[in-house]
Amino acid sequence: MFRFLVRRVLGALVILLIISAVTFFLFYAIPRDPARMACGKVCDDQLLAQVRQNLGIADPMPVQYWHWLQGIFVGRDYTGVGHCDAPCLGYSFTNSEPVFGTIMDRFPTTLSLAFGAAFFFLIVGIGAGMVAAVKQGKALDKIASSFSLLGSSMQIYFVGYIAMFFLVQQAGILSQPSYTPFTENPGAWVSGLLLPWIVLSIIFTANYTRMTRSQLVEQLSEDYVRTARAKGLSRRSVFFRFAWRGAMGPIVTIFGIDMGTLIGGAIITESTFSLQGIGTLAVRAVTDSDLPMLLGVTVVAAAGIVFANIIVDAVYALIDPRIRLA
């Protein structure tokens, strides 16, 4: 297990390194000059050079990238701003805020969105899939399967607005999506995010229902289930002690992928519900040509995806003893 984790984490770091380098070099492929944009209306050559120096973009590109990497591990010094401590992702070009701090400010929103939605879609999705598998071919199975198909064909940028129109504006059952820190007011945290959670669950549930159903149907026809039943174990205990274990593997895998997507940039979700997470931060960084911010968000998002996958593989092995980590 330990060796597996070390190997995967090293692999993940290499991937992150490549992703950040690609982002960095691609950004400079855009023919535009962030220094000139930051310099403002009255701008002469001397001032421009000064701005360049302050932004840290006076050096050649590979040197800049090296400085950026150094900043993450040992911090770096900026002329005029001073020292920036160890996980340093630089300062925003547009508002000079530290990138790391801004991302950390925004991250709780994105995480709340992701984990809250996951809580709902796991319970509903796996629950519906189990019911469908047990009641195979009956009315309940058909209802669950058709609803999951319908849900998976929906898009957040449409259902989100429809839900806001009918549930918030017309019926007034839910409140307009907003983010209040959990530590401040748990009630407001839930009520503000309930609508996005529900809408995300409608869309994400489908996969889990279908997957759980097909996996369980397969597992329940396996020999070990028949053996256990023949030994006199009840249907219920066979189901909850053995069958679900075998069925969970692929579900854990898609869960990892979905969590990666949700953590790494629920961009459309956040813009639909006007939530200030890292997705909307990324959109703003792009429109403002804010390289440090864009780099920071990309790397954090990619890290979310990569590490979600590692955790999933580890959990996979814990659930299913047949899988050996090598």
Place this chain on the structure above:
Amino acid sequence: MTPPTSAAAPLEVTDETVEKPAASSTLKGAESRSPGRLAWTRFKRDRTGVISACIVIFFFVIAICAPLIASLYGKDPYTLYGQEQTGLLNEAGFPLKPNGGIDGDFWFGIEPALGRDVFTFLLYGIRTSLLIATATTVLVTIIGVVIGITAGYLGGRTDYLIGRVIDILLSFPSTLFFIAFMPVVYGLFVAPDDEIPTSLRATCLILVLTAFGWASIARLLRGQVLALREREFVEAAKVTGASPARIIFKELLPNLWTPILIQSTLALPAFVTAEAGLAFLGVGIIDPTPDWGVMIQRGAQFYTEDITFMIFPGVSMIIFVLAFNLLGDSVRDALDPKSKR
């Protein structure tokens, strides 16, 4: 641009020329039937599959015939009817008639503020979206197949290298990358601050979606080829001195049509929604070019006042994606009846 549904047709058509399609062949069973013919028979028996195929074909037909339908209907998606004619929009820019201004003249109503005709805008929007998604699917499939087969067949260092590239591509936060690098791609062709022509926007979208889309199909095909490579018939071909090209095209490829077809049917609706999502975020196709995502983005600006405008693009997209997903399932069931969903 042919709909992917007809991709199944060549299988069936060529088979028909080879063997006589005797009406009672199902009962006799003495004649040999090709896999393509069998799949077609299975598909025809699947009612959901046939209905969803009809819906999908309907969407492609209206997309292709959009100019014809629009000229019969007598309107176009660019004219600002609401501003040119009085009595359509009120002072605030919202349709005077209820339900978004639906009446005999404007079947789906009028767009608030600008006053365009919703029906033709949607028709042309579907046309744009389907064109981009279909082109992307074709490119992704071709590139994915070529790279996947190369990696699987050559193995060794090539396989390792391609495998790592695929790993990296799949860990990219893709939406984030799309919004970040659409400007880069535009910048390659147009000087900054210049107007970007719509055709260039569409081309760039197709390129970027393709660049990030081929990895999953390549990975799948690589796995399939790895399994096939060790089979006796490939060994036999090698022993008889067949060239690698012959082995790939004559021995491997015929066995790969099923996964290729299934994957591309599942990919197309995904690209439709991805393209619309980018337009929604304002980095894909932009107003005034009609597009599914542009319509939803416009609708989002005034959904609190006039939800009707948003209903049409939204619901039609759900119907299309649902029908296409069901079709994908049916194609899989027909081609590969052993597989479980």
